[in-house]
Amino acid sequence: MLFFSYFKELVGKEVTVELKNDLAIRGILHSVDQYLNIKLENTRVVDQDKYPHMLSVRNCFIRGSVVRYVQLPPDGVDIDILHDATRREARGG
Amino acid sequence: MVLGLQRLTEQDIEASGHPCLDVARGEELVHVQRDVAIVLGDRLPESPGTLYISSRRVMWLSDINRGKGYAVDFFSISLHAVSRDPEAYPSPCIYLQIEADAFEDDESECSDTEFAEDSDLSRVTEMRLVPSDSNQLNTLFDIFCQCAELNPEPEGDDESGWFFGDPGLPDDGDQNEWQLSEELANPIGYANGNHDLAHSVLQLQIDDQRFEDAEEMEDHPHHEPN
Structure with a gap:
């Protein structure tokens, strides 16, 4: 839940989503849902040689369960708010 | 499945x-x-x-x-x-x-x-x-x-659990107490010797089952300590 709220704050920013199959896709975060399914726009594949088929893709929907990491823009992290939220989550969770 | x-x-x-x-x-x-x-x-x-x-x-x-x-x-x-x-x-x-x-x-x-x-x-x-x-x-x-x-992961996926970037994090089995008692002196973002919170966040695994209950937090925005 914390991450759902958190990622919602990042809508409109550029993120890189790395999947468990090692595919990494960079794009503008269009939306995220409670399962952390992620929609990206203006996407590009980081390792284009390995996944040539993905070159044509400009927007995509990624299933939350196949996401390994999401790399965030440094200015997209409000450390104070995140501190507070993670503490509350740790106490209440 | x-x-x-x-x-x-x-x-x-x-x-x-x-x-x-x-x-x-x-x-x-x-x-x-x-x-x-x-x-x-x-x-x-x-x-x-x-x-x-x-x-x-x-x-x-x-x-x-x-x-x-x-x-x-x-x-x-x-x-x-x-x-x-x-x-x-x-x-x-x-x-x-x-x-x-x-x-x-x-x-x-x-x-x-x-x-x-x-x-x-x-x-x-x-x-x-x-x-x-x-x-x-x-x-x-x-x-x-x-x-x-309409098709989220079924319950019982055993991949839940926090994951920090540093695998050397001690697994003392008593993490709740650790988080509460160390909290002020040692904020969670710095707890595993990683002094870059943003980097820690990058490493968090986001397929945790616990994040799937969207309603719970909204009903109780201020959690009572357990």
Whole structure:
């Protein structure tokens, strides 16, 4: 839940989503849902040689369960708010 | 739940020509799209057929070879996208990545052609659906999104749990107390010797089951300590 709220704050920013199959896709975060399914726009594949088929893709929907990491823009992290939220989550969770 | 692409046969098809649905388990037909070609991996496109999207699966049945078809559960669809760049594929299409079974059957002996083909099917990790009317692509994309959201991971996935970037984090089995008592002197972002909170956050695994209950936090924005 914390991450759902958190990622919602990042809508409109550029993120890189790395999947468990090692595919990494960079794009503008269009939306995220409670399962952390992620929609990206203006996407590009980081390792284009390995996944040539993905070159044509400009927007995509990624299933939350196949996401390994999401790399965030440094200015997209409000450390104070995140501190507070993670503490509350740790106490209440 | 079955990973990967499945073959549909005559017995999966009703007299009406529609695929049989698992109505007892709540499967409903959401959308039917005629004149859709299917491309499995790098194979050649298969003759136009009909695409059936249910609340649980994507199915394709050949219009020409009755009894021939494929199905894939939304559980197995890692990613879907609209592909329009003619350099990547000549026709605009819906591109799907499929989470296939681990390739552990490499050594198995498949003398029967049908079995060999099914074994190949389980290794298909990419699939394209090419509607004759490319104006339908955005509609199809949205339907895929809606249906994917109907199929979250089943309960009991044992991959839950926090994961920090530093594997040296001591696992003392008493983490709640640790977090509370150390909290002021040692904020959680710095707790494992990693002095860059942003970096720590990058490393958090986000498929944790605990993040799936959207309603709980909204009802109780201020959690009481347990």
